[in-house]
Every structure is written in structure tokens, then in C-alpha cells.
Amino acid sequence: xxxxxxxxxxxxxxxxxxxxxxxxxxxxxxxxxxxxxxxxxxxxxxxxxxxxxxxxxxxxxxxxxxxxxxxxxxxxxxxxxxxxxxxxxxxxxxxxxxxxxxxxxxxxxxxxxxxxxxxxxxxxxxxxxxxxxxxxxxxxxxxxxxxxxxxxxxxxxxxxxxxxxxxxxxxxxxxxxxxxxxxxxxxxxxx
Amino acid sequence: xxxxxxxxxxxxxxxxxxxxxxxxxxxxxxxxxxxxxxxxxxxxxxxxxxxxxxxxxxxxxxxxxxxxxxxxxxxxxxxxxxxxxxxxxxxxxxxxxxxxxxxxxxxxxxxxxxxxxxxxxxxxxxxxxxxxxxxxxxxxxxxxxxxxx
Numbered sequence: 001x002x003x004x005x006x007x008x009x010x011x012x013x014x015x016x017x018x019x020x021x022x023x024x025x026x027x028x029x030x031x032x033x034x035x036x037x038x039x040x041x042x043x044x045x046x047x048x049x050x051x052x053x054x055x056x057x058x059x060x061x062x063x064x065x066x067x068x069x070x071x072x073x074x075x076x077x078x079x080x081x082x083x084x085x086x087x088x089x090x091x092x093x094x095x096x097x098x099x100x101x102x103x104x105x106x107x108x109x110x111x112x113x114x115x116x117x118x119x120x121x122x123x124x125x126x127x128x129x130x131x132x133x134x135x136x137x138x139x140x141x142x143x144x145x146x147x148x149x150x151x152x153x154x155x156x157x158x159x160x161x162x163x164x165x166x167x168x169x170x171x172x173x174x175x176x177x178x179x180x181x182x183x184x185x186x187x188x189x190x191x
Numbered sequence: 192x193x194x195x196x197x198x199x200x201x202x203x204x205x206x207x208x209x210x211x212x213x214x215x216x217x218x219x220x221x222x223x224x225x226x227x228x229x230x231x232x233x234x235x236x237x238x239x240x241x242x243x244x245x246x247x248x249x250x251x252x253x254x255x256x257x258x259x260x261x262x263x264x265x266x267x268x269x270x271x272x273x274x275x276x277x278x279x280x281x282x283x284x285x286x287x288x289x290x291x292x293x294x295x296x297x298x299x300x301x302x303x304x305x306x307x308x309x310x311x312x313x314x315x316x317x318x319x320x321x322x323x324x325x326x327x328x329x330x331x332x333x334x335x336x337x338x339x340x
Contacts, residue, residue, distance in 0.1 A: 028278065046285040053274030060266035188281040 027186045028052060029163050034190060039177030046190060051163045058156050069156025070147060083148040090118070091138055113138075117168070133172045137165040216240040217301065217318035224312045239321030243328035251332050258332035265330050269323070276300070276319045 028050055035045040059069040066072075090098070090113055099111040106125035111118065118141055122132040143161035147154045162184055173180040185191065216239040223233040246254065261268070275283075275297055284295040291308040302322065306313040 030281075041288060043286070043288040046282065048281055048283060050274065050278040050281075053271060053278060056270040056274045057267055060270045062263070188279055 028188070029184055029186055030188050031162075032181070032183050032185070032190050034179075034181045036179045037177060038179075048188060048190065050188070051159060051184065055156065055159050055163065058159060066155075069159075070152040070154050073151050073153065078148050078151055081148075083145040087138070087142055087145060091142075127176055129175060131172075131174045133169070135169055135171075137161070137168065139165055212240070214238060214240075216321050216324065218316075219318070219321065220314065220316040222312075222314040225310060226312070227310055239318045240324075242317075242321050243324040246325055246328040247331075254329060254332045258329050261326070261329055265326070268326055272319055272323050272326070275302070276323075 029052075031047075031049045031051055031054065033045070033047040035043070037043045058066075062068070093113060095112070095114045097110060097112040099109070101107075101109040107129075108121070108123040110121040112121075113119070116139070117135050117137050120132070120134040122130070124130045124132075140158050140161045143157035144153055144155070146157050165184070167183070167185040169181065169183040171180065171182040219235070219237050219239050219242060221233065221235045223231075225231055278297065280296070280298050282294065282296045284293065286293040291306070294303075294305040296303050297319075298316075300320070301316045301318050304313070304315045
């Protein structure tokens with residue numbers, strides 16, 4: 001009787017262990033760049049890069065203004081601009097249009113905040129005019145300017161923040177013949 | 192007779208172990224087909240283990256410049272190879288225009304490059320581990336040992 005009880009308990013424990021779901025590893029995320037030119041060149045370009053690779057590679061590059069994943073700016077480029085305070089103000093403000101610029105040539109620039117993201121629309125007039133949309137999670141902008149006080153842009157931290165952010169289109173550029181898309185998602189091939 | 196059998200078995204074991212070692216890093220596959228004129232067809236499949244060995248056999252003065260240029264990029268190349276080794280199989284780059292098609296992908300631990308244009312079709316497949324070992328071998332070429340005259 002004791003043996004049966006022990007065997008039963010062991011079997012139950014075994015099936016319990018099998019039925020416990022394994023802790024899922026965070027899904028890899030991928031940066032995709034897609035350029036499609038239906039004009040004279042007729043060129044299509046697809047680049048798919050695991051963000052983990054970019055995160056490993058970037059800090060190793062020590063060339064020009066790029067050191068340890070940070071871009072050194074010229075001395076005066078961020079002088080007098082308090083980026084942390086500006087970003088804090090944007091983060092705490094409600095979703096809204098922040099800046100609208102319309103020049104005499106008809107070019108429109110809109111910068112707005114929506115769903116925790118900074119959205120920039122640029123609309124150039126004319127047939128060949130580009131229609132540009134840039135959408136960047138505020139967390140990524142935060143990370144990018146996290147070392148602004150040292151006159152640096154922290155690209156490595158921005159990549160890491162991008163890795164933690166949800167799937168999103170970052171950049172789309174469209175005109176009559178060219179379409180450019182840059183986005184991040186969990187698929188290793190363009191969907 | 193038994194002694195001969197033992198020797199034969201030893202030699203066979205040695206051959207199998209040698210073949211296993213030679214294949215341990217996978218194979219480099221290069222296939223070039225030219226479309227114009229009398230088309231030469233080059234197809235080489237070689238054990239990838241030979242690539243770093245070949246680098247070590249080349250005299251230092253022939254590789255000194257390449258090694259020197261590689262040195263500052265070594266951490267970057269190693270990080271990229273490590274990252275690619277850990278990533279799943281995927282298309283990395285695909286470029287196509289009316290005249291040419293270029294495809295770079297990671298497949299079963301290899302970097303596979305396919306290029307097709309009007310003149311030729313090229314297929315190169317190299318195991319990532321072999322690229323790593325070859326880069327290491329190239330990095331080991333000491334600039335002090337090279338003849339810079």
C-alpha cells in the first residue's frame with residue numbers, strides 16, 4: 001500500500017512538473033527597413049536586423065563621433081536646451097498637437113503627442129513632394145537624450161528602449177515613386 | 192592475422208575521427224556560374240576547418256595589412272558574428288533591381304550570399320563558426336612579424 005502511495009505521488013509530481021508552463025523567454029525583436037522604388041531604378045531593398053545584434057554591435061564601434069554607443073555632439077549643439085525638462089513637459093502633457101509649421105511653399109510640418117509617442121508629419125507639396133511620418137515612443141526619445149547633459153546622444157540606450165517598446169512603425173516616407181518604411185516588430189521577416 | 196585486423200581497425204578509426212574533425216566546422220560552398228561566352232562553372236565545396244588553417248599558413252607579410260585594418264573592427268565583427276549565431280534563420284538583406292538580385296541570409300548556422308545578374312550567378316555559403324575562426328586567425332597575424340618594406 002505504501003509503495004502504491006509513493007508511486008502515485010511520484011507520478012503526480014512528474015505530471016505536475018510537465019504541466020507547469022516554461023517561463024517564456026522574451027521574444028526577439030527585429031528592425032526592418034523596406035525601400036521600394038517603382039520609378040526608373042525599380043529597386044527594392046529589404047533589411048531585417050535582430051535588435052539584439054544591433055545592441056551588441058553598437059557599443060563596440062569606436063569611430064568618429066560614435067563611442068560606446070553614444071554620439072558626441074559638437075559643443076554648442078545642445079547648449080541652452082534643457083532636453084530633460086522639455087521631455088518631462090511633453091510626457092506630462094495631454095495628447096495634443098505641439099507644433100504646426102506651414103511655409104509659403106506649402107510645406108506642412110506637424111509635431112504632436114499621441115499614445116505615448118511623438119509623431120512628426122512632414123508634407124511637401126507637388127507631385128514629387130515627400131510625405132514623411134516619423135513616430136517615436138517617448139521612452140526612446142528619453143533614452144536618446146538621457147546623456148544630453150554630457151553633450152551626447154545615447155543611441156545604444158535608445159535601441160534598448162526600442163527593444164522594450166511595442167511593435168511600431170518608426171518612419172514612413174512616401175512619394176509618387178518611392179516608399180520607405182522602417183519599423184520594429186517580433187517577426188524576423190517582413191509581414 | 193589478429194594483429195593485422197587490429198591495425199586495420201585502428202586505421203579505420205583514425206580515418207573516421209579525422210573525417211569527423213575535418214567536417215566539424217561544416218563546409219564552405221562556392222558556386223559561380225557565368226552566363227556569357229563559354230561559361231566556366233566553378234563549384235568548390237571545402238571543409239570550413241581549412242579556412243583558418245589556410246590563413247595561418249599564409250606568410251605574415253602577405254596578411255599584415257589586412258590584419259592591421261581588421262584590428263580596430265575586431266570587437267565589432269566578433270559581436271556581430273556572436274549576435275548572428277544566436278539569432279534565428281532569417282533573410283538579412285535583399286536587394287533587387289531589374290539587373291541584379293542580391294540576397295544575404297542566415298540559414299542553419301551559415302551565412303548564405305546569393306547574387307544573380309546577367310553575367311553570373313554566385314552562391315556562397317560559409318558557416319558562421321568558420322568566419323569567426325578565420326577572423327581570429329587573421330587577427331593573430333602580428334604586425335611586428337610582417338615585412339612592411
